[in-house]
Amino acid sequence: MKIKALGLEEIRSVDWNVEKECIQLIDQRLIPFDFKINDYNTTIDVCKAIQTMVVRGAPAIGATAAYGIVVALKEVENYEVSDKKSKLDEKLKQLLATRPTAVDLVNFALETYQTAIKTNFSIEETLLKAELLANEMVKDCTQIGIYGEELINDGDTVLTHCNAGPMATIDKGTALAPIFRANEKGKNVKVLVDETRPRLQGAKITAWELEQEGIDHYIISDSAASFLMSKRQVDKVILGADRCLKDGTVSNKIGTLSLAVNAKYFGIPFYSAFPWTTLDKESKSMEEFEIEYRNEDEIKYITSAKEKILVANLNSKALNPAFDITPAELITGYITPDGILSKEDLMKK
């Protein structure tokens, strides 16, 4: 990802700093108001970063958890060999408990953990594994961009929700990758960005990322999408995914289902873009996962960088489901590193 305003040509939202031997995260809570990179070198701080959404987006959380295992390994380095595994297990458990919905978190953390065990707690080997996973993710996103770009015609308006750009995915993005690539190839593409209440990742992060690439875009209220679809001002809807089952059911940021239902009603193609780590081959039904209800203050207060102001009736309660579940019948296709797939194609994976 390049950040024009700061003259940064190549930067990832999650990275390992070799000199400082720590994780570096772009603090996504500050975007677009401020730009800050934080260092993390304890498991507890890594967990806090995930929970407080310094880092967000399933693949970026996954990479953070992978590097988090390296951090954990460094913490237990001087323990007795007999204690090491139990201590590492404890830290793994802490990492896994940070967010219940994101499948990448579990996969990345477990794969890196297994390398640690297999290599007899080798920090070097485990770091290599974490780096490999991060690099594979970036390569997957590049492929998503290559395949997804073919769906975008010159002059198209694409609607997206939340943030499935470079910040969410280490680099390149999932839903945004095809848009970036279409723009690079000289296609004229306009983006409608759902602001994405309650945390406003669209208005804040996606809009900021599109600005870095110089792509024409408009922020809209989430509930304006339907009206703009009805007026034929949306050609395609492309979103990311937090988890996709083999039957094509997708769980993703709250608001996804509503967009998919509307896109179906108005006959507008709806695509879900994701890397292979997002495909959950084991689970039979999304009912197995409890939808995360986050704190009601996310609804009742709105946060801009450091300010937090009440925007609702103080004595009212709020309900704050963070994700929803979209059935395959509402999804036109899945943009993956192997191409644009149908529900039937996913079944064979």
Next chain:
Amino acid sequence: MKIKALGLEEIRSVDWNVEKECIQLIDQRLIPFDFKINDYNTTIDVCKAIQTMVVRGAPAIGATAAYGIVVALKEVENYEVSDKKSKLDEKLKQLLATRPTAVDLVNFALETYQTAIKTNFSIEETLLKAELLANEMVKDCTQIGIYGEELINDGDTVLTHCNAGPMATIDKGTALAPIFRANEKGKNVKVLVDETRPRLQGAKITAWELEQEGIDHYIISDSAASFLMSKRQVDKVILGADRCLKDGTVSNKIGTLSLAVNAKYFGIPFYSAFPWTTLDKESKSMEEFEIEYRNEDEIKYITSAKEKILVANLNSKALNPAFDITPAELITGYITPDGILSKEDLMKK
């Protein structure tokens, strides 16, 4: 409307103060953070109050415009008889230009204006007409409550959007009237309140009104409605309307269409509640009306009482349609002062 916290037993959002000879408006921009009643005695200030949303909601705007004609009449009182009509016409035009979508504004203003002309500019007679229109509106809303209450079963959860309560309608409300009445009759009713971006009238005003009546309610993000419908946590959707054509097409606050499409998909009854002034018997198509696009700062900034903070990427543009259009095929029924009507019933009106 009673406002428990302030010990007010009977107050209207729009009223005429006989002693001060001026319009009194509850400043709805301050709700729920502060409670203030403002006096208005010039046409220019009345127009500003409508434009800056001191008063909002089609019927409340209508009543304000009706009393606004009385204010205008007082302003031209000392003009030569030959000048009076042209001066009054000018002020009528100013009032009509304040908001393009609300049908009540036009009807209330014109009816009161015609009384002024017919009675040879009698302030007293014109005020009586304005009062009559306001009282009829409150009576209509009472009837909406009586009929709509029958739709609500004990234990129901009703979802609503924006504000169609007493503040929007002088008193009683449209969408909220059936809920208030069900509660009065001892039915157990829970309300899901869409926060309603960009201006958050749901989180601010509807939630506050429900609190005054002691009704159990939860504020939700607009885009969470679909998920809660999919989980069968919504029994009915009841909204107000800004304008309804004889073919049953409804224009209303942005987000209405999205809810209607989702309610249809999930098989949940969707009702539009409105008084007769909202029925536009003349227009053939909503295409005749340009949808109002309000300032993009409503999207990019969020306002809480007096604070206004940036919540989006500063250099991005925003698109801010204020209303949308819902076709009759998505609407289960129309809750009117004459009962629950079908599209076919409306045709006969």
